[in-house]
Amino acid sequence: MAHYFEFNNVSYSKNNEHILTNVSFIIPRQGDTVSILGPSGIGKTTILKCISGVRKIDQGTILLKNKILHDAHTYIDPEERNIALSFQDNALFPHYTVEENIRFGIQKSLFCSKNKNGPLKYSMEDLLELFFVPELKNKYPHEISTGQAQRVGLVRSIIHNPDLLLLDEPFANLDQNLKDKTQKNLKEILKSTGITTILVTHDKYEAFYLSDYCGILLQGGIVQFDSPYNIHHIPNSKEVVEFFNRGVLIPVEVVSDDTLFNKDLGEIKGKLVKKYEKGEQVNLLIQPEDLEHDDSSTLKFEVVDKKFRGTNLIYTLQTPSTLQLPVFVHSHHEHLHAEQEKFGIKQPIFIDHLVCF
Incomplete structure (x- = not known):
């Protein structure tokens, strides 16, 4: 047609x-x-x-x-x-x-x-x-x-x-x-x-x-x-990712059809958008809504920046390997974090679409 x-x-x-x-x-x-x-x-x-x-x-x-x-x-x-x-x-x-x-x-x-x-x-x-x-x-x-x-x-x-x-x-x-x-x-x-x-x-x-x-x-x-x-x-x-400037690419290893591994975040599960070989080194797109905040988590990183957007905040976290990760949190969340505080990430990490390059 x-x-x-x-x-x-x-x-x-x-x-x-x-x-x-x-x-x-x-x-x-x-x-x-x-x-x-x-x-x-x-x-x-x-x-x-x-x-x-x-x-x-x-x-x-x-x-x-x-x-x-x-x-x-x-x-x-x-x-x-x-x-x-x-x-x-x-x-x-x-x-x-x-x-x-x-x-x-x-x-x-x-x-x-x-x-x-x-x-x-x-x-x-x-x-x-x-x-x-x-x-x-x-x-x-x-x-x-x-x-x-x-x-x-x-x-x-x-x-x-x-x-x-x-x-x-x-x-x-x-x-x-x-x-x-x-x-x-x-x-x-x-x-x-x-x-x-x-x-x-x-x-x-x-x-x-x-x-x-x-x-x-x-x-x-x-x-x-x-x-x-x-x-x-x-x-x-990557060009489209850079144009929107709303996420970061982090190095990961392909563990299986639904699992990636990063040395700071550990295992990351979800649906891979493209097929990769086991053991392949790729870059995973992390957008602010991909990681979830959890005050009780043992996986914690330092807050190095935060942006107040009215209905939400976007925290920037720095990992031991100096990756900077954006995380979305509703602005009515009961515990707002200051810079240099530790910030918990919910585990296990699950992201619907694992977009890699």
Whole structure:
């Protein structure tokens, strides 16, 4: 069965610099949301521009609903792709009010020959309320903030009811409280309307919350494309681990199909994600939630740092061999530890997914 959207072996260069090299990913079904995560300047926004048609690719194929948008022989103009964009530097028409900017999106939808989707189930007034900007209808872009302009641009893109919605850091200029509320409403809108979406973001929690799939873009290519759960718990390379910067790799020996050994921690049991030979030396990923705290344990290490995150703390423990291990503890835990105190680790150690490299 054909996928709803395909980005196949796409390469793009600018001024003889390779920005994208043989990048591939898919959106399996209509209504899915895919996030592209990666460091600044790696080419995330370029992917959106190639999909929209404002950048012409050097090679590869872009397909939407089993129709070729761009390959070596075909190029569909941006205005005929029925794709809506909402970029970080939102380009509202300065001489139009907010309402007039949004109505432009509605008119674009009506006159686009490729748009067979009909009107969106949400009205302009509904969307303005859901994105917390109902009072801005009669204001001009220079009279509103950057964050408000982003949300107006989002309304204009969504109300188009496109075959594909492209969002570039749509919440970059919002405070956390407003961001959380807006993300919740956006997710509800996308799922209830079935609008297929590609989201570019630096925020992995935003990507994990909104997305059915995530792609990690590093060094010009997608190095992992998977569900948010697997991206977090089962990264497929050291590069992905380093990008998220949320765990440490410790040396272990493979004892059996379900057991590893580290000289500081002892035996570690769980399910090995990859198969290794007995006696093989590998590095095991330890994330903060993998080790459990136990005040009564005889396995204790020194606290060398702690980070308070509101609902939780992340302690950093140093072992005799100078490994530094992160451990998650709920902030209401009855015994909070100070630096240089001893901190117990629950035994036997069991980790669901033993991710090794």
